[in-house]
Amino acid sequence: MQDNQKPTSPSTAEFQREVAELMIECLNLEVTADQILLDAPLYGEGLGLDSIDVLEVALVVSKRYGLQLRADSADNQHIFSSLHSLSDYIAAQRTR
Amino acid sequence: MSTLPLVSHVSPDSHIAWRADGAVTLRQFLADVRQLAALFPAGKHLLNLCGDRYRFSVGLAAAIVSGKVSLLPSTHTPEVVRQIKVFAPDVFCLTDSAPCTVDLPQLRYPMSDAQPIDTLSIPQIDRSQRIAVVFTSGSNGTPQPHSKTWGALVSSVQAEAMRLGLLHKPPCTLIGTVPPQHMYGFESTVLMAWQSGNALSHAQPFYPADICQALASVPTPRVLVSSPVHLRTLLDAELALPELALVLSATAPLPVQLACDIEARSHAPLMEIYGSTETGLIATRRPTQAAEWQLLPGIQLLVENEEVRAYGGHVETLIAMNDKIEPVTDEYFLLHGRLSDMINIAGKRHSLASLNHLLNAIPGVVDGAFYMPDETSPEQVTRLAACVVAPGMDATQLQAALREHIDPVFLPRPLLFVDALPRNSTGKLPRAALQALFQSHRARKSA
Numbered sequence: 001m002q003d004n005q006k007p008t009s010p011s012t013a014e015f016q017r018e019v020a021e022l023m024i025e026c027l028n029l030e031v032t033a034d035q036i037l038l039d040a041p042l043y044g045e046g047l048g049l050d051s052i053d054v055l056e057v058a059l060v061v062s063k064r065y066g067l068q069l070r071a072d073s074a075d076n077q078h079i080f081s082s083l084h085s086l087s088d089y090i091a092a093q094r095t096r
Numbered sequence: 097m098s099t100l101p102l103v104s105h106v107s108p109d110s111h112i113a114w115r116a117d118g119a120v121t122l123r124q125f126l127a128d129v130r131q132l133a134a135l136f137p138a139g140k141h142l143l144n145l146c147g148d149r150y151r152f153s154v155g156l157a158a159a160i161v162s163g164k165v166s167l168l169p170s171t172h173t174p175e176v177v178r179q180i181k182v183f184a185p186d187v188f189c190l191t192d193s194a195p196c197t198v199d200l201p202q203l204r205y206p207m208s209d210a211q212p213i214d215t216l217s218i219p220q221i222d223r224s225q226r227i228a229v230v231f232t233s234g235s236n237g238t239p240q241p242h243s244k245t246w247g248a249l250v251s252s253v254q255a256e257a258m259r260l261g262l263l264h265k266p267p268c269t270l271i272g273t274v275p276p277q278h279m280y281g282f283e284s285t286v287l288m289a290w291q292s293g294n295a296l297s298h299a300q301p302f303y304p305a306d307i308c309q310a311l312a313s314v315p316t317p318r319v320l321v322s323s324p325v326h327l328r329t330l331l332d333a334e335l336a337l338p339e340l341a342l343v344l345s346a347t348a349p350l351p352v353q354l355a356c357d358i359e360a361r362s363h364a365p366l367m368e369i370y371g372s373t374e375t376g377l378i379a380t381r382r383p384t385q386a387a388e389w390q391l392l393p394g395i396q397l398l399v400e401n402e403e404v405r406a407y408g409g410h411v412e413t414l415i416a417m418n419d420k421i422e423p424v425t426d427e428y429f430l431l432h433g434r435l436s437d438m439i440n441i442a443g444k445r446h447s448l449a450s451l452n453h454l455l456n457a458i459p460g461v462v463d464g465a466f467y468m469p470d471e472t473s474p475e476q477v478t479r480l481a482a483c484v485v486a487p488g489m490d491a492t493q494l495q496a497a498l499r500e501h502i503d504p505v506f507l508p509r510p511l512l513f514v515d516a517l518p519r520n521s522t523g524k525l526p527r528a529a530l531q532a533l534f535q536s537h538r539a540r541k542s543a
Contacts, residue, residue: 044504
């Protein structure tokens with residue numbers, strides 16, 4: 001996140017839970033929202049998401065919050081690094 | 097010695113690729129190839145990991161002109177890299193990303209372009225030169241190598257370009273969402289561009305907005321080379337789609353409704369490509385017009401009982417196909433899904449027997465089996481499940497052990513820990529028993 005360029009609205013615990021529920025529903029994950037640790041990686045060792053999952057989550061996010069994710073932005077690796085960063089990014093960029 | 101040129105482009109100023117800063121001429125490309133080839137170490141084998149498609153193509157061409165072989169495994173897990181090293185101890189990797197964590201001697205792609213050359217001589221490559229080795233999963237956990245000769249690959253992509261109407265037209269730009277390291281992207285985005293006078297886009301767009309941007313940044317006519325997963329999300333995103341001349345899809349069957357929607361939105365024909373890692377592409381169809389697949393010229397199917405093998409054309413030996421194929425005429429056939437042992441998840445294939453072998457080889461696993469549920473919807477990617485008897489292990493440990501060996505798309509979800517697998521009295525594991533096990537798990541979960 002480039003805090004010096006864009007004002008970010010940090011996500012709240014309530015919103016983080018909403019995003020976690022969204023991922024669980026979208027991907028049929030076998031965990032509960034409480035089990036997705038805020039700062040654990042979503043890829044690989046953490047939640048174990050792969051690129052197909054990321055594409056699915058991005059689509060649901062774009063529909064619900066009205067924002068398009070882009071892989072060529074420098075933030076992209078960071079955005080999906082954890083529930084915390086994904087929620088922060090959506091909270092800052094959402095248009096609905 | 098019978099040779100074929102590296103590229104079919106003739107004019108030194110013809111466009112061979114598009115990058116973020118504009119077109120790359122043949123002159124520039126050949127200079128870049130020469131510059132990179134001069135940097136190569138002595139090893140005869142190369143793992144080309146460049147994420148930028150133009151750099152991949154320069155790496156491939158530099159390997160070809162230096163007589164080196166590009167290795168194309170289906171995934172780059174630590175275990176696969178170890179196996180690649182056993183297959184070719186002199187292997188080095190070419191990378192354009194920092195940091196690159198692959199445990200091999202690394203050559204970084206040069207930061208700056210070479211000085212364009214004035215005198216143009218297009219390299220002539222011996223048809224029988226082995227330029228690539230692709231790997232399939234094998235049934236015992238060891239990747240199986242398949243060699244590709246220059247002559248066979250060129251003949252395959254020339255036939256493809258002819259079938260798709262991409263020869264003798266104003267040059268197109270091919271934009272791929274599929275990696276060039278995968279057989280489909282290797283043939284349909286790199287080699288086909290080289291051998292049909294067309295250009296390739298350096299990009300490998302991922303999100304729908306990336307795809308639109310990559311399309312918009314190159315001139316028309318444009319060809320989008322993609323897969324059902326990307327095409328579905330692209331349509332669902334409801335973005336303004338730049339003008340397209342042709343859409344290609346491969347890796348998994350495309351639902352007909354999705355094909356209709358894509359044609360309606362893009363105003364371009366959608367062609368599907370069928371093939372395998374072993375054969376390369378062998379057939380095409382336009383799903384909105386016919387369910388039958390049309391073989392490329394020269395390719396025939398040999399049917400014996402349940403087994404169908406392809407040969408002829410660029411297919412140099414008889415190769416068994418991993419799908420249920422019903423020939424309709426000598427030239428047309430129908431596809432009826434995969435053979436039961438072969439798993440295909442978003443275009444990545446793996447033998448179920450091989451996955452089970454890998455699972456049971458993990459220390460601490462007493463017994464275990466993967467299970468592929470029936471597809472619930474053609475729109476959703478269906479995932480593997482697995483059940484294991486592994487007292488003393490937890491899911492995190494087991495998934496980490498599996499991740500060493502297999503591509504993430506094959507990691508099981510759910511992964512069930514059980515006291516015993518539902519084996520019958522002869523020790524066999526009927527699919528129906530596994531299905532019942534996972535159904536009752538789902539019922540418990542939603543209860």
